[in-house]
Amino acid sequence: MNLDPETIRPLPWHAQPWQRVQDAIRAGQLGHALLLAGPAGVGKRRFAGRLAARLMCETPDAGGEACGRCRGCAQTLAGSHPNLSWLQREFNDRKDKLKRDISMEQLRRMMESLSLSSHYGRNRMVVIDPADAMNASGVNAVLKTLEEPPPGVHLVLISERPMALAPTLRSRCQRLVFALPDPALSCQWLQEQPGQFDAPTTLAEAGNAPLAALEDQQSGLAEQRLAWTETLLALANRRCDPLGAAAQVDKDRVVAWLKVFQRCLQRILLALAGVDADPGWRAVSLRLRGAQVERLLAEAVDAQRRLGSNANPQLLVESLMILWWHLSEPPQNRGASRA
Numbered sequence: 426m427n428l429d430p431e432t433i434r435p436l437p438w439h440a441q442p443w444q445r446v447q448d449a450i451r452a453g454q455l456g457h458a459l460l461l462a463g464p465a466g467v468g469k470r471r472f473a474g475r476l477a478a479r480l481m482c483e484t485p486d487a488g489g490e491a492c493g494r495c496r497g498c499a500q501t502l503a504g505s506h507p508n509l510s511w512l513q514r515e516f517n518d519r520k521d522k523l524k525r526d527i528s529m530e531q532l533r534r535m536m537e538s539l540s541l542s543s544h545y546g547r548n549r550m551v552v553i554d555p556a557d558a559m560n561a562s563g564v565n566a567v568l569k570t571l572e573e574p575p576p577g578v579h580l581v582l583i584s585e586r587p588m589a590l591a592p593t594l595r596s597r598c599q600r601l602v603f604a605l606p607d608p609a610l611s612c613q614w615l616q617e618q619p620g621q622f623d624a625p626t627t628l629a630e631a632g633n634a635p636l637a638a639l640e641d642q643q644s645g646l647a648e649q650r651l652a653w654t655e656t657l658l659a660l661a662n663r664r665c666d667p668l669g670a671a672a673q674v675d676k677d678r679v680v681a682w683l684k685v686f687q688r689c690l691q692r693i694l695l696a697l698a699g700v701d702a703d704p705g706w707r708a709v710s711l712r713l714r715g716a717q718v719e720r721l722l723a724e725a726v727d728a729q730r731r732l733g734s735n736a737n738p739q740l741l742v743e744s745l746m747i748l749w750w751h752l753s754e755p756p757q758n759r760g761a762s763r764a
């Protein structure tokens with residue numbers, strides 16, 4: 426895996442775990458197995474990249490960071506360092522998606538390489554990303570390596586679901602926990618990134634995970650969310666039609682759209698309770714009863730479930746748009762249709 430210099434730059438909320446790792450390296454006590462645990466979008470992979478660069482660097486600077494200039498750094502950034510391997514799920518061309526497991530074959534190749542002597546007689550690092558994608562035989566193979574770890578070898582396990590890992594494996598690891606950072610710190614960091622965007626909103630939409638927010642901004646999803654919210658409001662006010670609105674939702678982004686839809690419904694519930702002050706949503710909330718909003722929310726949750734079992738995403742969006750259109754009908758239209 427290639428490491429972009431940008432992606433191994435320090436993240437402000439990593440100061441504490443990074444210090445722990447630095448102290449351990451200086452004391453010669455960096456564990457043979459590290460577990461980087463925490464939710465998606467907080468930078469566990471970046472932390473592993475920064476650590477890999479540090480361990481592969483031949484002349485780290487006084488602050489304990491990779492120098493970025495030596496042979497080790499050049500090879501790390503090019504993804505060709507012989508002492509660094511990064512195991513991820515491979516792509517299944519036939520099914521056009523990632524394989525479910527990190528295969529036994531990948532782990533076997535990794536262990537074979539570890540049994541050979543280290544190049545340049547230095548540190549070796551293997552990242553297993555995500556570690557919970559190993560099956561039981563994979564875990565056993567890793568445990569075996571950890572029984573008698575070759576000198577200088579560090580296995581770094583990345584996981585959003587550490588409790589899904591075998592307890593025998595978890596207990597062998599030095600654990601570094603990455604929590605969601607303080608939103609104020611995340612916002613400040615997001616505002617320093619390239620591109621103009623509404624950092625607090627994007628961060629909140631991404632569940633307060635700063636790297637997820639950055640990705641949403643870079644992929645255009647943040648802008649798309651605003652457009653979807655406007656469309657739902659326009660639909661309630663009869664400024665567009667349900668099928669046209671559904672056509673604006675790309676089938677690969679239906680999960681994201683469902684979240685936006687649910688958030689709009691939650692805003693209506695807040696408006697009904699007198700909390701959300703946005704005039705547009707307040708006006709729509711006056712046409713709905715709480716029970717109707719609850720019904721829409723239940724339908725959205727059900728759509729999310731059906732999406733997981735291969736339902737047609739376009740049809741799901743269309744049916745929710747139509748339901749939304751009916752339930753949010755302005756009173757003057759109701760009068761007209763009854764007349």
Ligand SMILES: [Zn+2]
Pocket residue numbers: 481482483484485491492493494495496497498
């Ligand atoms: Zn270097």
